[in-house]
Amino acid sequence: MRIGSLLASAVLATGLAVLSQPANAAAPAVQITKIYYNSPGSPDNGANGSLNGEYVQLKNTTGKAVNLKGWTMRDKTARADHIYTFGAFTLGTGKTVTLRTGVGRDTSTTRYWGRSGGGTFAYIWNQVSDTAYLRNPSGKLIDSCSYNSSRADYKLC
Numbered sequence: 001m002r003i004g005s006l007l008a009s010a011v012l013a014t015g016l017a018v019l020s021q022p023a024n025a026a027a028p029a030v031q032i033t034k035i036y037y038n039s040p041g042s043p044d045n046g047a048n049g050s051l052n053g054e055y056v057q058l059k060n061t062t063g064k065a066v067n068l069k070g071w072t073m074r075d076k077t078a079r080a081d082h083i084y085t086f087g088a089f090t091l092g093t094g095k096t097v098t099l100r101t102g103v104g105r106d107t108s109t110t111r112y113w114g115r116s117g118g119g120t121f122a123y124i125w126n127q128v129s130d131t132a133y134l135r136n137p138s139g140k141l142i143d144s145c146s147y148n149s150s151r152a153d154y155k156l157c
Contacts, residue, residue: 037125046119051102070137
């Protein structure tokens with residue numbers, strides 16, 4: 001008798017159930033795909049162009065549009081001013097949206113956190129180490145991405 005058959009017989013005889021998880025868990029409906037945490041140019045002085053040089057990209061990995069109204073993006077510090085809440089916005093099938101730190105006009109492909117002034121304090125993403133958290137309107141963690149490197153300007157998640 002094979003070992004697998006013996007194991008199956010033992011499980012059936014004892015009434016135990018063996019649960020296994022798939023090798024690769026399903027990807028979230030919306031994924032963080034990139035964090036550009038060290039905006040290009042120097043110095044990082046908090047000017048709007050520099051603020052918009054740092055961003056997070058989210059991709060809809062499903063076969064249908066996802067309504068992001070009420071979803072939040074935040075960094076590890078979880079300070080009240082480091083939480084972005086999506087207003088009325090639908091991310092189309094397979095589409096990507098870029099969430100930029102600074103000020104701008106929201107479009108179907110780019111949203112703006114609206115941070116301005118305050119010099120370096122206006123930035124969201126630390127230049128060495130941080131974590132981005134994406135949560136749905138009920139607060140469930142959908143995806144996160146961490147980086148810990150001063151040798152790169154961005155992280156592919």
